[in-house]
Amino acid sequence: MQYVYSLPASPSFVDKGLVGYDFGPLNQKDVEIIYIDAARGHDTFLISKRVVRIYYILAGNGHFTIADSRYEVCAGMLVEVPLRTEYCYSGKMKLIAFSTPRWSGGNDTFTKWNPDVVPWGNITCAADDGSWLTQLARSRIFGKSPLRAYLRLNQRLWNKLPTTVAALGLTRSYGSFLHGVARLDGVRIQDFSTHFFRNRPQLELIRRLAERRTKGDTLKVAVLGCSTGAEAYSVAWAIRSARPDLKLTMHAMDISSLVVEVAKSGVYSLAGSPLFRLMTDAEFVELFDRDRDTVTVKPWIKEGIDWSVCDAAEPDIIDTLGSQDIVVANNFLCHVDDSTADRCLRNIVRLVGPNGYLFVSGIDLDIRTRVASDLGLNPVQELLDEIHEGDPSTRNCWPFHYAGLEPLNKSRQDWRIRYAAAFQRVSPTEADSNSSKQRNETDMLSLVSES
Ligand SMILES: C[S@@+](CC[C@H](N)C(=O)[O-])C[C@H]1O[C@@H](n2cnc3c(N)ncnc32)[C@H](O)[C@@H]1O
Incomplete structure (x- = not known):
């Protein structure tokens, strides 16, 4: 004992x-x-x-x-x-x-x-468009939000829906409406939550991209918003275990120095930590050295990762990090207001080198679709469905949390771009033709909805 x-x-x-x-x-x-x-x-x-x-x-x-x-x-x-x-x-x-x-x-x-810790907390809100719905979201009756009460009531009913009813087009449309309301109401705040192997199909796609490199190649990867490091180490593990011959250079960065310190150490406490809950025992043994209640990431996974404190929205990150083959920017753009997310994503795309890949999930799908279309990014279709379904934490909280991920809906004409979480940055000429093709599709869609 x-x-x-x-x-x-x-x-x-x-x-x-x-x-x-x-x-x-x-x-x-x-x-x-x-x-x-x-x-x-x-x-x-x-x-x-x-x-x-x-x-x-x-x-x-x-x-x-x-x-x-x-x-x-x-x-x-x-x-x-x-x-x-x-x-x-x-x-x-x-x-x-x-x-x-x-x-x-x-x-x-x-x-x-707590304004002493999160001074921006009560003012950072989704979309302040001045609409009646936004006004309603801000209103209070006896100190309570009527919109929140409406969401709570709907949530109770929603949880009781049989799967067949939940899958109906009409129910999904109502879900999208509820999600819009939740996005208006939800006060956006960053959090540090992360897991090893958070989205396995995404890791699998990264592994396949590494497999396609020629022998001895250098592979440059940046992991933005890396939190306490689980994602960067998972990606490093996927690449290094598939292709030990590649020279992997990895920049992992986060805006918070607190988490970067933990990430850099690669040392984690097992006590009460949800970080490992998606790993199998075999993966656990492969990734960590264990000493009682503490684990340390193995040196072959850890070595050569450059950790830094940096804001992905800063225009000069391209000078700091340089152009990359793979950029991973997951689960932080949903926590900022829409215009900041849009601006930040456009800045992040600048990091992706020619024919390089961007992985971006945990962001509002309208914003991602718009930026990808505007910049002519090529949505990767390989493992699209699997990656979309790959992180249950975001799937399960739709439509009642602002960061919830809507179910994949292939009856939408734009589904191939809307639900893609991986994009290739193609050469400028190809990008122009992609962009006009995607714009044409969007024009077609608006014609369909107008008619
Ligand atoms: C919810 S965690 C996600 C961690 C990891 N990417 C994952 O998907 O598991 C979000 C992280 O993004 C960081 N972050 C938020 N805004 C950022 C920004 N503008 N630049 C860099 N990091 C940011 C936060 O500090 C936090 O550690």
């Missing part, structure tokens, strides 16, 4: 304003002890229905806001947060949090952003 626990070598979770290290699981199953290194504080206000939390401040100072009252705290103080009470904390502090029972999904309700 284990009596003594060390601090995990790497964080169990990384949030916008703090890093958490989960001890255990302890023998005492209904207690969880977390060491929190807060740079700015907890990103949201929360109310817990079941978990009682007690915080001991080890170092630093800041404040807790509990039931609308502010309490200054410093090292040596203890804070007890009762059930069903809204609270949050801010400040540069090191804390120990005792939770009983252990946290599990659904225990907490996040009520609003």
Whole structure:
């Protein structure tokens, strides 16, 4: 039986304003002890229905806001947060949090952003087009959003729909309408969630592209928005295990220095981490060296990856990273407003060298389709269906979350471009003809819908 626990070598979770290290699981199953290194504080206000939390401040100072009252705290103080009470904390502090029972999904309700950590949280919104629907999304009756209530009611009914009804064209159209509403209502916020082998068919396509290179070639890959590194390491594994002869140069970057530090170390704690849940045991053994509750990415996968803190929207990333054979930009453009996503994607495309490939998922499909059409990107049809279905986390939250991915609908005339998540950047002349072909298709579609 284990009596003594060390601090995990790497964080169990990384949030916008703090890093958490989960001890255990302890023998005492209904207690969880977390060491929190807060740079700015907890990103949201929360109310817990079941978990009682007690915080001991080890170092630093800041404040807790509990039931609308502010309490200054410093090292040596203890804070007890009762059930069903809204609270949050801010400040540069090191804390120990005792939770009983252990946290599990659904225990907490996040009520609003903490402006000390996410100052832009309450103003970053989907599409502020001034329409009646946007006005409705902003309106409150007795402090509650009518649109959110409408979505909640629909969600309850939606979850009960038989599969045959859910697949009907009419139901999908209504789903698209609901998704539009969810996109208006949803406050956009970046998160760091990631998994090893998150989209297997996408890794398979990358592997096939590597297979097609000539012996000893250099393959230049950039992984943007790499979070704590799972995606970059998965891609490096796919390429290096298929083609050890290739000279792989990989740039992996993220806007947050917190996650880049974790990614660079390649060290992860097993305790409570969802990072590995999509891996088989054999893959786990192939990727990691394990020492009790800590794993380290094997040197043959890790070597030569260049990690940096960088904003994918910065026009000078092309000077920093240079032109690439494969650019991966997944699951971060859905978390910004539409015009930023559009601008950022156009900037990212500049990184893709001639005949190179762009992988971009986790972005609004209208924006992706428009940018790909405008820039004459060639949608890759190989494994298109499989890649679209390859990441259940985005598929399952449609239509009620702004980042949800709509089901593939082959009755749409534009499906080959709309649902492609991989694109080839072809030469300028080919691009011109692609672009006009795609524009013609779009014109045809608008004629069809007008008639
Ligand atoms: C949800 S995670 C996705 C991680 C990984 N790409 C995946 O698909 O599993 C989004 C990451 O993108 C990063 N990010 C957001 N905006 C960015 C930007 N403009 N430039 C670079 N990274 C960004 C966030 O910090 C976060 O780590």
